[in-house]
Amino acid sequence: MSVRNPATRPFLLASLCTALLAGALFLPGLPGAFLFDDTPNIVNNASIHLSQPSFSQLYAILTAPQPSGSMRGLPTLTFALDYWRAGGVADPATFKTTNLLIHALTAFALAWLFKNLLAAARLPAQRAAWIAPVLALAWAAHPIQVSSVLYAVQRLQTLGTLFLVLALLAYLKARQAQIAGQPARGGFLLTALLWALALNCKEDTVLLPAYTLALELTVLRFAAANARTSQRLKHGYLAATLAGIGTYVLWVVPHYWNTAPYPGRDFNSLQRLLTEARVLCRYLWEILLPLPQHMPFYYDWIQPSRSLLQPWTTLPAIALIVGLLALAWRLRHRLPLFALGVFLYFSAHFITSNVVGLELAYEHRNHFALIGAVLAAGSLLAQAARRLRLPPHAQASLLAVLLLALCGATALRAYSWRSAVSLAQAATQAAPNSPRAWIDLCVGYLQAGGGAQTPHNPYLNQAIAACEAGANASPETLNSLAVLVALKSLRGDVTPHDWARFQSRLRSARMSWDNARAPFVLSYYAGLGVAMDKARIRQALDLLLQRTGASPERLIHVGYAVLDELKQPEQALPYFVRAIEATPPEDPLALNLAAELQENGYAAVAEKIRRLASERK
Numbered sequence: 001m002s003v004r005n006p007a008t009r010p011f012l013l014a015s016l017c018t019a020l021l022a023g024a025l026f027l028p029g030l031p032g033a034f035l036f037d038d039t040p041n042i043v044n045n046a047s048i049h050l051s052q053p054s055f056s057q058l059y060a061i062l063t064a065p066q067p068s069g070s071m072r073g074l075p076t077l078t079f080a081l082d083y084w085r086a087g088g089v090a091d092p093a094t095f096k097t098t099n100l101l102i103h104a105l106t107a108f109a110l111a112w113l114f115k116n117l118l119a120a121a122r123l124p125a126q127r128a129a130w131i132a133p134v135l136a137l138a139w140a141a142h143p144i145q146v147s148s149v150l151y152a153v154q155r156l157q158t159l160g161t162l163f164l165v166l167a168l169l170a171y172l173k174a175r176q177a178q179i180a181g182q183p184a185r186g187g188f189l190l191t192a193l194l195w196a197l198a199l200n201c202k203e204d205t206v207l208l209p210a211y212t213l214a215l216e217l218t219v220l221r222f223a224a225a226n227a228r229t230s231q232r233l234k235h236g237y238l239a240a241t242l243a244g245i246g247t248y249v250l251w252v253v254p255h256y257w258n259t260a261p262y263p264g265r266d267f268n269s270l271q272r273l274l275t276e277a278r279v280l281c282r283y284l285w286e287i288l289l290p291l292p293q294h295m296p297f298y299y300d301w302i303q304p305s306r307s308l309l310q311p312w313t314t315l316p317a318i319a320l321i322v323g324l325l326a327l328a329w330r331l332r333h334r335l336p337l338f339a340l341g342v343f344l345y346f347s348a349h350f351i352t353s354n355v356v357g358l359e360l361a362y363e364h365r366n367h368f369a370l371i372g373a374v375l376a377a378g379s380l381l382a383q384a385a386r387r388l389r390l391p392p393h394a395q396a397s398l399l400a401v402l403l404l405a406l407c408g409a410t411a412l413r414a415y416s417w418r419s420a421v422s423l424a425q426a427a428t429q430a431a432p433n434s435p436r437a438w439i440d441l442c443v444g445y446l447q448a449g450g451g452a453q454t455p456h457n458p459y460l461n462q463a464i465a466a467c468e469a470g471a472n473a474s475p476e477t478l479n480s481l482a483v484l485v486a487l488k489s490l491r492g493d494v495t496p497h498d499w500a501r502f503q504s505r506l507r508s509a510r511m512s513w514d515n516a517r518a519p520f521v522l523s524y525y526a527g528l529g530v531a532m533d534k535a536r537i538r539q540a541l542d543l544l545l546q547r548t549g550a551s552p553e554r555l556i557h558v559g560y561a562v563l564d565e566l567k568q569p570e571q572a573l574p575y576f577v578r579a580i581e582a583t584p585p586e587d588p589l590a591l592n593l594a595a596e597l598q599e600n601g602y603a604a605v606a607e608k609i610r611r612l613a614s615e616r617k
Helices: 009-024 038-043 055-062 073-085 092-120 125-140 145-149 153-181 185-198 202-220 227-256 270-290 314-330 336-348 369-388 392-413 420-430 435-448 458-475 480-490 496-508 515-527 534-547 554-567 569-581 589-599 603-616
Strands: none
Touching: 009 092, 009 125, 009 227, 038 073, 038 153, 055 515, 073 092, 073 153, 092 125, 092 202, 092 270, 092 336, 092 569, 125 369, 125 392, 125 603, 145 270, 145 369, 145 392, 153 185, 153 202, 153 534, 153 554, 153 589, 185 202, 202 227, 202 336, 270 314, 270 369, 314 336, 420 435, 435 458, 435 480, 458 480, 480 515, 496 515, 496 534, 515 554, 534 554, 554 569, 569 603, 589 603
16 A cells, blocks of 8 residues: 555554664664674774775675674675764774664565565454554563664674565565456565675575465465465475475484584583573574563573473473463464464574574573564454453553553663663672672673773773673683682782682583683783783693693784783794694694784794794605
C-alpha cells in the first residue's frame, strides 16, 4: 500500500514514533567506552583510518582484510566513516550514535514487516496496523538489545539484521503478489540484493532461506494463485533443505568437529552442543523476564556441560527445546505466528549454537532471534486475551504496562553503559564469577585515573582492590592476578608472595584464550614503564610455552614481547632461534623474520637471524 494513501498515514506516524523511541531509549548509554572486541576491530584497526571519503579510499577499506572476517565489508566501511566524522579519532560516542540510528531504522522497517506478516496471517487490517508497531517496539525496547546497540563492534550484527528485515519484507511482498496472481520477479530480485548486502555484514545472515522456509511452513503455506508456482515452491524448498542437510552432515560437521577441546577452549564439539541447550534456555529466560540484573554482558563464567546430567540442567534444557519445536510444528496451522516465532528463534541460533568453536554465549546473538521470540510471545498473549475475553481497553492497558516496563528496564541498563567503570560495576554485580567483568573493572578504574603512566593515579587503590576481588572470585583466572602484580609494582608494594601466587596459578589453570594472554599482560605493563622484575616475567613466558606448546608463532610472539616491551634483545634472540629451528631449512620464516626485525629497527638482531638462516642452508 502506498504511503500516500490516507489510510496508511497513521501507521506511518506510529512507525516513525516507534523508531524515534527505539533510538532515544539508548541515549543514557552515551558517550560510553570501547570494550573487548572494539579494540582490534576499531581502536587498533589502522585500515579504518579514513582521511577523506574518496572513492579510492572507501574501496580500499571495503576490500581490505579485517580482524573480524572477510565478509564484513559494509560495517567496516561505516566504521571508517565514523572515524572520519569524529575528526580522525576513534570516538565512542560517534560510533555508538550511528548504532542508534541503525537500530531506529531497523525498528521502523520491522513495523512494516510485522504489518505485512499480520495481514498474511489474515488479521484485520485495522488490528494489524496497531499491533505491528507494538511488536516492533517490544523488540526494539527490550533490554537484551543494549549489548548489541551500545557495543560498537556489534554493528556487524545490527546492520546485518536491518538488511535481513528488509529482505524478508521484500520476500513477503513478492509472495503476496504471487498469491494475488501478480508479477513477483522484481520483489525476488530485491530480496536477493538485500540478502547480498546482509551477507556483507555478518556470516550468520546466510540463514535467510531458513527464515523464508519458516514463513512458508506457517503463514504462507506455499500458496500461489498458480498451482504450478505452488508446486515449484514446494519442490524448490525441499531440494534446498536436502542440500542444506547434506552440506551440514558431509562438510560442516566433519570440518569443525573436535573430539579434543577446541584451541583456546575447555570444551569439545559434543560438550559445546550440550551446553548450547542450556544457553538457549538462559536466553529465553532473559527475554521473558527482562531484568537488567539477569544480563551480565559477559558469560565467560558459564561452565560447559560434560554430559546429559553434568550439570543436571542439561537434559531438561534439551527436552524443553525439543518440546517447543514439536509444539510449534503441531500448531503451525492453528497458531501460525507462534510457530513462526519459535522457528525463527531457533533458526537464528543454528550457526552460533552449533559445532563451530565459538565462545558459548553472547547476548548480541539474540538480535535477530528476538524477532521470533516477540512473535511467539505476542501470539500467546493474544490467545490468552481471547480465552479470558479481555475487553480492548484492558488489553491496551496491559500492553502499555508491559511496554513501559521494557522501556524503563532498557533505559536503566543503557545508563549503566555510560562509562567503562559503570558497565564493569554492573557486570560484576550481575556475574560475580566473571573474570572478564572484574578485569574490566580493574582496568576501568586505572584508565579513569589516567592510566599506568599517570603519577599518583587517584584510582590506583580501587583498581588494585578490583583485581584482588576478581582473582578471589574466580580461582581459574590469570589476568586479574597479572594486572594485580603489575599495579602493585606500580604502587611499590608487590611481594614475592604475589609473584609466587601468579606462577602457581599459571602452572595449574586451564589454558583458555584469556589465560594464555596473562604473561603478556605483565610484559605490556613493563613496556609502559612500570618497574617490574623482568626475570620473573621471562619465567612466566617460559612457563606459558611449556603449558601451551612452543610453536614457531608462539615463540616469535614471546620473542617480540621480550624485545619490544622488556627491551632485552639478547634475551629475546633465543626465542627467535628456537622458532626458526622448529621449521624446515627451506622455510622462508627466518628471512621474513629478519626483514621484519630490520624494518622495526632491530638491525643487530636481524643480522644474527640472517646469519643463522645462511648457516642452515
